Amino acid sequence: METRGSEIERRLKELGHVLPQPAAPIANYVPAVASGALLFISGQLPFGVDGKLASAHVGKIGAGVSEADAVRAAALSALNCLAQAQAALGDLGRIRRCVRLGGFINSAGDFVGLAGVMNGASDLMATALGPAGVHARSTVGVAQLPFGACVEVEAIFEIAP
Amino acid sequence: METRGSEIERRLKELGHVLPQPAAPIANYVPAVASGALLFISGQLPFGVDGKLASAHVGKIGAGVSEADAVRAAALSALNCLAQAQAALGDLGRIRRCVRLGGFINSAGDFVGLAGVMNGASDLMATALGPAGVHARSTVGVAQLPFGACVEVEAIFEIAP
Amino acid sequence: METRGSEIERRLKELGHVLPQPAAPIANYVPAVASGALLFISGQLPFGVDGKLASAHVGKIGAGVSEADAVRAAALSALNCLAQAQAALGDLGRIRRCVRLGGFINSAGDFVGLAGVMNGASDLMATALGPAGVHARSTVGVAQLPFGACVEVEAIFEIAP
Numbered sequence: 001m002e003t004r005g006s007e008i009e010r011r012l013k014e015l016g017h018v019l020p021q022p023a024a025p026i027a028n029y030v031p032a033v034a035s036g037a038l039l040f041i042s043g044q045l046p047f048g049v050d051g052k053l054a055s056a057h058v059g060k061i062g063a064g065v066s067e068a069d070a071v072r073a074a075a076l077s078a079l080n081c082l083a084q085a086q087a088a089l090g091d092l093g094r095i096r097r098c099v100r101l102g103g104f105i106n107s108a109g110d111f112v113g114l115a116g117v118m119n120g121a122s123d124l125m126a127t128a129l130g131p132a133g134v135h136a137r138s139t140v141g142v143a144q145l146p147f148g149a150c151v152e153v154e155a156i157f158e159i160a161p
Numbered sequence: 162m163e164t165r166g167s168e169i170e171r172r173l174k175e176l177g178h179v180l181p182q183p184a185a186p187i188a189n190y191v192p193a194v195a196s197g198a199l200l201f202i203s204g205q206l207p208f209g210v211d212g213k214l215a216s217a218h219v220g221k222i223g224a225g226v227s228e229a230d231a232v233r234a235a236a237l238s239a240l241n242c243l244a245q246a247q248a249a250l251g252d253l254g255r256i257r258r259c260v261r262l263g264g265f266i267n268s269a270g271d272f273v274g275l276a277g278v279m280n281g282a283s284d285l286m287a288t289a290l291g292p293a294g295v296h297a298r299s300t301v302g303v304a305q306l307p308f309g310a311c312v313e314v315e316a317i318f319e320i321a322p
Numbered sequence: 323m324e325t326r327g328s329e330i331e332r333r334l335k336e337l338g339h340v341l342p343q344p345a346a347p348i349a350n351y352v353p354a355v356a357s358g359a360l361l362f363i364s365g366q367l368p369f370g371v372d373g374k375l376a377s378a379h380v381g382k383i384g385a386g387v388s389e390a391d392a393v394r395a396a397a398l399s400a401l402n403c404l405a406q407a408q409a410a411l412g413d414l415g416r417i418r419r420c421v422r423l424g425g426f427i428n429s430a431g432d433f434v435g436l437a438g439v440m441n442g443a444s445d446l447m448a449t450a451l452g453p454a455g456v457h458a459r460s461t462v463g464v465a466q467l468p469f470g471a472c473v474e475v476e477a478i479f480e481i482a483p
Contacts (some may be wrong), residue, residue, distance in 0.1 A: 027441050028448035033421050033458040035480045036359055037197055040422045043460030099194050100201045104462045105305075112309040119188050126189035136194040138204030138315040140265045141305030144429040144463030146437045154460040158196045198358055260355050261362045268466040276468045280349050287350035297355040299365030299476045301426045302466030319357045 005086075005093030008128050012079070015127060020049045020076075022083040032088035034159065038099065039088060041155040044080035045146060046073035058148045062111030065150040074103065074120030077153035082128055085157055096158040097132040098125050104152040107141030114139050121153045166247075166254030169289050173240070176288060181210045181237075183244040193249035195320060198257075200249060202316040204265065205241035206307060207234035219309045223272030226311040235264065235281030238314035243289060246318055255321045258293040259286050263315040268302030275300050282314045326415030327408075330450050334401070337449060342371045342398075344405040354410035356481065360421065361410060363477040366402035367468060368395035380470045384433030387472045396425065396442030399475035404450060407479055416482045419454040420447050424476040429463030436461050443475045 002010070009019065022031060023045075031042050046057045057073040059065045065073075078101070086092050103118035118139040125133040135155075145152050163171070170180065183192060184206075192203045207218045218234040220226045226234075239262070247253050264279035279300040286294040296316075306313050324332070331341065344353060345367075353364050368379045379395040381387045387395075400423070408414050425440035440461040447455040457477075467474050 027437070028444040028455070029423070029457050029459045031458065033419070033456075035419070035421045035478075040458040040478070042458040043462070097194070097196070099196045101190070102460065104460075107305040109304060112305060112307065114305065115188070115307045122189040133189070134194075135190050136192065136201040136203040137190045138263065138265075138313065139307055140204070140303045140313060142462045143304045143431060143465045144427075144434060144436065146434065146461055148434040152460065152462060156196075156201070258355070258357075260357045262351070266466075270465060273466060273468065273470040275466065276349070283350040294350070295355075296351050297353065297362040297364040298351045299424065299426075299474065300468055301365070301464045301474060304465045317357075317362070 003093050005091040008092045012128050017079055018049050019083040019086060020047055020080055021051055022080065022087045023047050031084040037158050039085060039157040039159045041081045041084050043152045043154040044077045044084065045149040045152055046076035047080055048076065053147055053149055057150050059150055060106050060108040061117060061150055062108035067113060067117065070117045070150050071120035073151040074117050074153060075124040077151050078121035078124040081153055081155040089159060094160045095129065096160055098129055098135040099156040099158050101135050101137040102154040103137060103139040104142045104145060105139065106145045106150045114141050164254050166252040169253045173289050178240055179210050180244040180247060181208055181241055182212055183241065183248045184208050192245040198319050200246060200318040200320045202242045202245050204313045204315040205238045205245065206310040206313055207237035208241055209237065214308055214310055218311050220311055221267050221269040222278060222311055223269035228274060228278065231278045231311050232281035234312040235278050235314060236285040238312050239282035239285040242314055242316040250320060256290065257319040257321055259290055259296040260317040260319050262296050262298040264298060264300040265303045265306060265313040266300065267306045267311045275302050327413040330414045334450050339401055340371050341405040341408060342369055342402055343373055344402065344409045345369050353406040359480050361407060361479040361481045363403045363406050365474045365476040366399045366406065367471040367474055368398035369402055370398065375469055375471055379472050381472055382428050382430040383439060383472055384430035389435060389439065392439045392472050393442035395473040396439050396475060397446040399473050400443035400446040403475055403477040411481060417451065418480040418482055420451055420457040421478040421480050423457050423459040425459060425461040426464045426467060426474040427461065428467045428472045436463050
């Protein structure tokens with residue numbers, strides 16, 4: 001019988017997604033902290049399966065990075081949130097739901113299509129988790145992101161004990 | 162006898178506020194998610210009672226949007242947080258307190274009066290909820306917001322089961 | 323016997339840190355709100371022990387504020403988070419762990435070393451709390467901060483009842 005965790009990975013695979021090797025911060029913080037039933041995931045950049053930021057995902061949307069690439073970067077950042085959750089929980093099946101996503105979009109000042117970019121992350125989460133992937137979210141345009149990434153996504157999941 | 166929920170609506174009405182029809186996102190996210198005793202409200206823009214962004218609330222503060230208009234926009238964004246809470250809970254009386262507000266201010270680079278703008282949201286919450294409306298908050302100036310709105314406010318409420 | 327709270331203060335002191343007098347907001351919000359086992363700390367600016375923003379901590383990193391000063395400002399902002407926690411809890415020993423830090427860096431558009439700046443806050447927290455200080459975090463570059471501060475840090479702590 002398919003477990004919930006392997007169902008989530010299968011759904012992702014069917015869409016061509018592979019969970020990246022989660023990035024390990026080399027500092028006094030960690031990618032994920034659980035407190036009670038909430039799992040807080042650190043802000044994730046759109047690192048690829050190869051652990052690198054693609055050049056298409058570095059820069060500002062509306063000034064170097066296309067909207068389509070930014071949507072893909074948002075999806076990739078959300079995928080990294082799931083990768084970090086799996087690393088923290090051992091099993092994605094322990095996710096009860098995605099409670100909230102925070103989307104930070106590296107915007108040239110006049111680009112206002114932020115919600116459309118963040119839909120890349122929201123759609124990925126709904127694809128992976130089904131109804132449990134539908135979340136609250138905040139989307140804002142920022143002045144810069146670490147390494148010049150075009151998108152950063154943070155997450156809060158509700159988890160089973 | 163006046164219920165807690167109708168007391169909150171009366172207080173708002175006395176100040177000329179009407180709860181807007183909450184905006185329904187057309188995407189894979191929702192305006193509000195409850196997890197345990199916490200209700201997470203998605204970032205709300207200053208949509209008016211007519212469901213529209215007033216032109217006075219679009220643009221950057223210090224470059225097109227006046228500080229007074231921005232204060233009103235912050236109050237309106239907070240009002241939309243309450244409208245979303247009511248839609249999610251059925252009754253504003255289930256709010257035990259406002260735990261946290263996050264304020265994102267669309268600032269021209271040299272405008273530093275961000276706290277004064279965000280007071281529009283904080284004052285609205287305290288007006289509506291009384292002592293239960295006094296919250297923790299973070300206020301930051303962002304490079305852009307969805308639809309070019311001048312303010313976005315997100316909320317976390319503690320709710321009764 | 324040394325209590326947990328005095329151990330935390332001793333560790334800070336050994337590194338030359340003194341908990342600042344926490345800033346009291348003159349508005350309808352408060353520096354800290356507890357809900358269940360979570361303590362939400364409002365975004366803290368790098369106010370010094372004298373309650374003032376040093377001129378070296380006002381402005382944008384990469385345009386007036388040096389990276390080294392920004393790292394110190396991030397540590398100071400984190401220290402203010404602890405000062406607010408102490409004021410709210412009465413005793414830092416009630417902190418079970420630092421769950422999450424949010425770092426907002428006032429960046430000139432081309433400064434991408436945001437993670438290095440935020441390490442100032444993460445290192446302070448780990449110094450003060452030991453293993454319990456290791457947290458999830460999100461770091462973003464913003465367009466402006468209240469009073470033009472170069473850094474703002476918000477925190478969520480897990481607390482003992």
